[in-house]
Amino acid sequence: MSAPTARGGRPREERVDAAILSATRELLVEGGYAGLTVGAVAARAGIGKAAIYRRYETKQEMVFAAAVHGLDLESPPDLGSLRAELEWLTEVIAATLSGPAVAGALGGLLADMSDDAVVSRMRETFVAHQRANVTAVLDRAVARGELTSRPDAAVVHAMLLGPVFAWLFVLREPGDVRGFAPTLARMAAAALSA
Amino acid sequence: MSAPTARGGRPREERVDAAILSATRELLVEGGYAGLTVGAVAARAGIGKAAIYRRYETKQEMVFAAAVHGLDLESPPDLGSLRAELEWLTEVIAATLSGPAVAGALGGLLADMSDDAVVSRMRETFVAHQRANVTAVLDRAVARGELTSRPDAAVVHAMLLGPVFAWLFVLREPGDVRGFAPTLARMAAAALSA
């Protein structure tokens, strides 16, 4: 979809790609996923709806691309201790999820997707990289001798991502999510070390 | 809404209340939040749409009432140890969230709500009771001497609810969520004891 063979004809304008993503992010901040309309994105971007559907098959794909695009691409640095690196991971996750566009989009994306291809893509893009980072951190901790055996990365990932997710989307504490990260990392480190 | 003073006039029929909730739950299971129609609920319940809108201002309120109604009302029994009780809590949370109606509804509800009254109601109903249960468990652990000081119940709640939530709605591992609960509870107990 995003890369149809594109043999001949006029090339797509990058300006349009950028305008779509940027307008989507704006409207996501202003009105959340609900209240975001493909027509409104087109109008805000000063383009036609067809230019959107030429790039994304559905509204969900567009929002996913806009919200997730370019997120969380760094790998965790070696900070010397499991706990410090877990804290780094948690903070990156919290920063990613609490960005205004992501916050507006994530709930909505979960809604419109049942079990189809989009959710798979999302898992691959959004989840796989984070899990790789978790794996790297755990491997380093084993190498350092902080852990005797490497726990399941998926479980550890859920333990870091989950509370942040719940905090933002269900609990919605008025307090800053960032302050939550160190506490969470400390508890996770303790749990793993035990 | 659900309880207008109602001085005179024909009283509302409980049969209708029940039929709405039950039809909503059925359709939630069959087609998820997306794909659930107010008209379809009315048709399935054998009532008119107006009877629904007399009770709930929006589709979201109806779904919320149907999905959350009567959930998780038991209090945690004294099982003798913090870990056992955390495990009980986690299993209740997992059972609640993975029930078919709730699973179909929760994502969708998060979507259509920005920050308005519905999300507050949801927090009050859905979250408050679980948090009270967490508090009770922690208090008992302090009384037993398992913990020296009572940690923040909100944080502990997030640590239990969050991973389950993430597992179900983001990670969507094919594996059973139930198997996840004991691991999670064990790690939480270790984290708290440290």
Next chain:
Amino acid sequence: MSAPTARGGRPREERVDAAILSATRELLVEGGYAGLTVGAVAARAGIGKAAIYRRYETKQEMVFAAAVHGLDLESPPDLGSLRAELEWLTEVIAATLSGPAVAGALGGLLADMSDDAVVSRMRETFVAHQRANVTAVLDRAVARGELTSRPDAAVVHAMLLGPVFAWLFVLREPGDVRGFAPTLARMAAAALSA
């Protein structure tokens, strides 16, 4: 309907009858037939909707009763000439049709009725009496020698009623309908005499 056998039980309150008709007429003036609601009539009259439907089977019957009630019951006096009496008839018709409640109701009544009982009742009540008056006037003109044979009363009635009706409901000239009556009567007299 209006007079069910009424064996036992509490008798109907005349206050309610009057309140219904009066509220209907008020709302007819304020908003026309469209925009008149049975619920609004009940509210304005300070009664329940059931009290209305106990008296009238449909909204149309109620409006008909309210608009037509007590209209046009006088018989045409002997004014000495056909033309004078035709003028009297035309003025009565114009006065009847241009009353505010009737004006608001008639179009609407015509709308909701296809060919059923209500239109028959309306014809009987509203039309029959006027036609009897036309017949009386024509008979007197024959007796006076102004006409050699009595024309069809239905045709003459249509020639008097019709232009007034069209003037009010289709043409809607801003000018006063009353000024139209003498001209119409004069032309009708000339047509009949020829």
Next chain:
Amino acid sequence: MSAPTARGGRPREERVDAAILSATRELLVEGGYAGLTVGAVAARAGIGKAAIYRRYETKQEMVFAAAVHGLDLESPPDLGSLRAELEWLTEVIAATLSGPAVAGALGGLLADMSDDAVVSRMRETFVAHQRANVTAVLDRAVARGELTSRPDAAVVHAMLLGPVFAWLFVLREPGDVRGFAPTLARMAAAALSA
């Protein structure tokens, strides 16, 4: 409404315009104005409701367009005498009003309209042309010397249209309206000549 400036974009399809009008006329014949549903028109026409509301602001406008469209566009031929031409006019009016779609629509249209723009448009379209025809006929009669002065065309129009209108919508005589036209025209000619 029917002609927005429409600079760019896909032009409206004539097929859709025609399908709307044709489906409306069919349903008007089948069930009258009451019993005609915008949804049913859309379904019968094989189009979406939005395509209707893009063209007509309300159901009334649509029905008006369908019932009145293309009616009565001929001008009265010179038939040599006032009476013959009046008869022609009356027959055209009767034919117009007694057409099945118009008969189903007119009463209903009168109902839903109070005094707003729709009734004005209707007057302009439906009435203005007929009145112009009346004027032409009267002018020819003056030129022929049949009339000494030209009477008010509005009054004459009311005298022709009105009885037909009343006959069809109020009196509803079972007899054929067509037979009514010559009598009416003869009487009108006599009245004008006097």
Next chain:
DNA sequence: GTGTAACCGAGACGGTACGTCCTGTCTTGCC
């Protein structure tokens, strides 16, 4: 007097239509 039957205001009930909105596709004419 005390039934009993029909009344009363209030308002919920099933049903149906309205007019608006949105999605994803298609069709113009211009570049």
Next chain:
DNA sequence: GGCAAGACAGGACGTACCGTCTCGGTTACAC
């Protein structure tokens, strides 16, 4: 062939109204 504009089919949404029914209570006539 991409692009802006916008029409298309389809269908859900939330509102409004109709005519019926139910509640708790009142009022007259008959026994």
